[in-house]
Amino acid sequence: MSGRPQRADARRNRQRILEAAFEAFAADGRLAPLDEIARRAGVGAGTVYRHFPTKEALFQAVVTDRIERIVDEAQALVRSEEPGEAFYGFLMWVVERAMFNHALCDALAADLRTLDAHDLDEQFASALDELLRRAQAAGEVRPDVDVHDVRTLMVGAMLMERRQRPEGGPGRMTALTCDALRPVTKGDETVPVERNERRCEVCGKPLTSAPTGRPARFCGTACRQKAHRRRKTA
Amino acid sequence: MSGRPQRADARRNRQRILEAAFEAFAADGRLAPLDEIARRAGVGAGTVYRHFPTKEALFQAVVTDRIERIVDEAQALVRSEEPGEAFYGFLMWVVERAMFNHALCDALAADLRTLDAHDLDEQFASALDELLRRAQAAGEVRPDVDVHDVRTLMVGAMLMERRQRPEGGPGRMTALTCDALRPVTKGDETVPVERNERRCEVCGKPLTSAPTGRPARFCGTACRQKAHRRRKTA
Amino acid sequence: MSGRPQRADARRNRQRILEAAFEAFAADGRLAPLDEIARRAGVGAGTVYRHFPTKEALFQAVVTDRIERIVDEAQALVRSEEPGEAFYGFLMWVVERAMFNHALCDALAADLRTLDAHDLDEQFASALDELLRRAQAAGEVRPDVDVHDVRTLMVGAMLMERRQRPEGGPGRMTALTCDALRPVTKGDETVPVERNERRCEVCGKPLTSAPTGRPARFCGTACRQKAHRRRKTA
Amino acid sequence: MSGRPQRADARRNRQRILEAAFEAFAADGRLAPLDEIARRAGVGAGTVYRHFPTKEALFQAVVTDRIERIVDEAQALVRSEEPGEAFYGFLMWVVERAMFNHALCDALAADLRTLDAHDLDEQFASALDELLRRAQAAGEVRPDVDVHDVRTLMVGAMLMERRQRPEGGPGRMTALTCDALRPVTKGDETVPVERNERRCEVCGKPLTSAPTGRPARFCGTACRQKAHRRRKTA
DNA sequence: AATGAATGAGGATTCATTCAT
DNA sequence: GATGAATGAATCCTCATTCAT
Structure with a gap:
């Protein structure tokens, strides 16, 4: 397999590419141009490709x-x-x-x-x-x-x-x-009640979970209608 | 001022562009190609530019x-x-x-x-x-x-x-x-203690905030050193 | 669908691209660089891509x-x-x-x-x-x-x-x-005998086709061995 | 003169390069990348260039x-x-x-x-x-x-x-x-008539070759005109 | 006003060739 | 002598923006 390069200069270059890529990717993510990385590392674009088969691989x-x-x-x-x-x-x-x-x-x-x-x-x-x-x-x-x-x-x-x-x-x-x-x-006891129980998507009130069926999204008709009206306008 | 365009067809086009752009930007963010938006809106790219000076302005x-x-x-x-x-x-x-x-x-x-x-x-x-x-x-x-x-x-x-x-x-x-x-x-009282008081970046313990000076980042020497060691390796 | 462009200048460009591509592909086949075709047609590379989605499509x-x-x-x-x-x-x-x-x-x-x-x-x-x-x-x-x-x-x-x-x-x-x-x-009759009947791969003599089995490749043992020897050297 | 290399390992390398190149060129012609040949031969690209000044020379x-x-x-x-x-x-x-x-x-x-x-x-x-x-x-x-x-x-x-x-x-x-x-x-005689005498490029009829001048391409006016018409449309 | 055609600067990738180790 | 790392020009393709029609 490819492994790490053996020659000192190649190892050094590989390291410099990784560093340049680290900075560039840290700043711009995958959008950082590869040529820019090569320039910052002080090598040609081809050298980057010698060490990493694709830009994605470098990333x-x-x-x-x-x-x-x-x-x-x-x-x-x-x-x-x-x-x-x-x-x-x-x-x-x-x-x-x-x-x-x-x-x-x-x-x-x-x-x-x-x-x-x-x-x-x-x-x-x-x-x-x-x-x-x-x-x-x-x-x-x-x-x-x-x-x-x-x-x-x-x-x-x-x-x-x-x-x-x-x-x-x-x-x-x-x-x-x-x-x-x-x-x-x-008090001093941990409360077993889950805080992130399902809540009404409109008013945020806790929902009493029905034991069966599709989980409720709203606390009642009023909120369901409110949501519906919002959906049309938004 | 630029204002809204006067002609009915222009207003209609503006609306269609906004709708097409909404969908495209919703799906792909700023990466959505402008030509695609124009196509979806059923207008030419030039028309988009008549209504919005740049892609960013449309966004x-x-x-x-x-x-x-x-x-x-x-x-x-x-x-x-x-x-x-x-x-x-x-x-x-x-x-x-x-x-x-x-x-x-x-x-x-x-x-x-x-x-x-x-x-x-x-x-x-x-x-x-x-x-x-x-x-x-x-x-x-x-x-x-x-x-x-x-x-x-x-x-x-x-x-x-x-x-x-x-x-x-x-x-x-x-x-x-x-x-x-x-x-x-x-109990039944709200606790005034702030839960998100500054905490040690290493162990998460609450920090006793010094009244003056730069805010502390660690709870003590041990954690500061731990952080320092980590910084060198990471 | 795309169809042919409507505007006169676009049609003209399309035609010029096709002509330039014809010449370039005629000379070098698929290896002809697209940029060169664009240059010869007097347009930018992007224009070629407006008319044809890929180089292969143009070809x-x-x-x-x-x-x-x-x-x-x-x-x-x-x-x-x-x-x-x-x-x-x-x-x-x-x-x-x-x-x-x-x-x-x-x-x-x-x-x-x-x-x-x-x-x-x-x-x-x-x-x-x-x-x-x-x-x-x-x-x-x-x-x-x-x-x-x-x-x-x-x-x-x-x-x-x-x-x-x-x-x-x-x-x-x-x-x-x-x-x-x-x-x-x-004489004056067409000879029904097929001229391109299977022939010995070594000496070219017609092979008497066996009615069954795998078709013969050689006219006899001598030629088969000759072929074998050649294979080793070539 | 360049001649063949003297050292045993060099001779061996040259041979392995030729073999690898044979296979690669047989499969892909001149398009086979030189690096690939070097890899298959188990040598570095530079070694190939030591033996052959250019890729074409190797080919x-x-x-x-x-x-x-x-x-x-x-x-x-x-x-x-x-x-x-x-x-x-x-x-x-x-x-x-x-x-x-x-x-x-x-x-x-x-x-x-x-x-x-x-x-x-x-x-x-x-x-x-x-x-x-x-x-x-x-x-x-x-x-x-x-x-x-x-x-x-x-x-x-x-x-x-x-x-x-x-x-x-x-x-x-x-x-x-x-x-x-x-x-x-x-019959049993070989016919001296050449079968591939010049033939009309349109209808394929044999052309009576004029003893002097530029060789005729068509059997008559009709075919010449037909060819001319075709040339305009094709 | 609208159209959509044209532009051309990038961006990723390949590969023959050179050269430091 | 051998190595394989480095180079960089060349190639395909994209897309924001401009402009002739």
Whole structure:
């Protein structure tokens, strides 16, 4: 297989290409022109193609590299003795890595499904799942969320942080997101009631879930009609 | 002033262009080719340029139009007698509008800053602020978030919903996001403690905020060093 | 659908593109660079793409146009009262059209299968078949060839003429090819014996066809061994 | 002089390059990428250039090698006691060699003119000429063809066989081509009339050749006009 | 006013050839 | 001598914008 190049200059070039690509993709995602990456790396376009068969392959190499580090961190934290701290700390750390990195955001948002790195995706999901379960068992995370929810919230937090640019300080949106995951307590007891029960799409009131049939979307006729009227105008 | 065109056929064309552009931009965002929009509208590309000086102007016209409707809704809800319902309902309604609309997501995410519609941005912010304040006054929303936070959370919810595609049912991520906004109660009292106080970026523990100086990022030397080590490896 | 452009300048450009493409493809086949065609036509590359969605489509348009004329000619000749003259005349005429036209050679050689013009292929085959059958019925063409043989011989004649460039006069190789198709006469009778019966691949002697089994390739053991030895050295 | 390389490994490399190039060029002709050849030979691209100054030189080396074997065979057959068998057998053998070899077809088709191997071309022509003359003397080949005709027919046969791919059995087009070369007999006598005398380009009738001046192309005014009309429409 | 044709600057990719290691 | 890395011109195709009709 191709593997890493043997010659020193080639290794150096490969590294410079990866760095240039990292910056370019971080700034502009997949839209970054390959020629520009080559220029920044100080090589010809052909050299980029010697190291990576397509632009997409380069993109994935860059992103996979970062994600591998993230998976490593997650796997290390699984053994933490403070599951809540490990879980929330991990979320914040990941968001910090990704929030100004367009490419990493895209990749994590895509569930890594678009990457050929299927194993990596599973490793990531599996490590995150472990972190989540342990934090839930410790009562630090509400029990009604699963790993998929968490991944999505993580992505959302990144994107929100990115939007936040200068103001508000980094991490504020992530902190808010974490709050959505904390369990509800009443007095000193954890309240088993799920906070994110289905709610009326119009007024947001909790819906009494019917045991059978199609799940309700509205709390009553009034809201259903309101929604219908809105739909026509919007 | 440019104003609206006078002739009936011109007005009709303008309308058809806006509709075609709405669909195209909703599906593909700014990437939708202008020729395709013209084709769908049944006009020539030149006609699009007669009505809108650049593709970007057309894009803005489309999203501005949608956002105007959203502002109208917000302004209407301000007069609601149930502030919490109005606030959360509005959030869910906006997300529902935008979650499958690439263009609208982008526009709302951009804070309308990229739009030339400065007035509109202020109107939107102002109406949302009013909704927020009333809901906070009614104890339905935690007091430590501002309108900017809410806008960002709203955008995050859209993007998360979009990512969620088939599973999980629509609205789940929005519901979780709303949970992040609900006040914390202890017994029957609302707890004044802010949940999203600054937390350690490593372990997530609350930080005792120093009254002056640069805000702390870590809970102590241990975490600061941990962060430093991570930075070098990641 | 696209059809022909309506505006005079567009029609003119389309025509100029087709002419430039005709010349370029005739000279270099599909290898002719599209930019060069555009330059020769005095238009930008984009204009070529306005008229033809891909380079291949342009190629096919050029070639299909020529082949349509050829099919017309064949269909006209089917009604000739001198079947032999019509058949051989057609062959020579086609070869003359194609012999210096790389593109047309390729297209005819490919059996038009590579063209999307499936109908055209059938029309061509069908008209040629009719010409052939009538010439065979008139005793002007040996009875043991079919339309597929004729197409191949036609292609071969083109390619041979192309090779012949200056010397020998145009048409000589085609005339020889036609000779391969003429019936053998003995005295005044047409000899029913097929001339292209299977022959030994080594010495060319006619093979006595065994009534069953796999057809023989050699006239005897000597030739089979000779072939075997050759195979090893070549 | 360049000569052959001296070191054993260099000689071995040269051989492996030639073999890899043979296969690649046979399959794809000159289009085969040089890097691919180097890879198949298990050497670097630079090594190829050490042995052959350009890709074209490598191409010529490969085909020259094959053609040398063909010349050897021809020279051996000149001494055959059955001139007809030798001649036709040689044709078939050459075609069999070349019909699935893109490179060899091209090279033979090019009259070896494009090769720098001028001597080789003359040797080939000379040996083939000898075979032809002997076969003609034995009455096995019509007397009105020369060595140049035969070379061209040989090339045509290759190209036709290539086109024929699965159907018709290998050798059919070659057999037909050979038929074009066989003499015409009337009763038991060979008819001196040349079959491929110049014929009218329109109707295919034999032309009475004028003893002087430019050779006629048509049998009469009618056909000349028909040709003229065709030229305008085609 | 509308049309849709034309433009031409990019952008991804390939490959013969050169040259530092 | 060998290697294989680097080069960069060439090629196909897209699309925002302009402009003749």
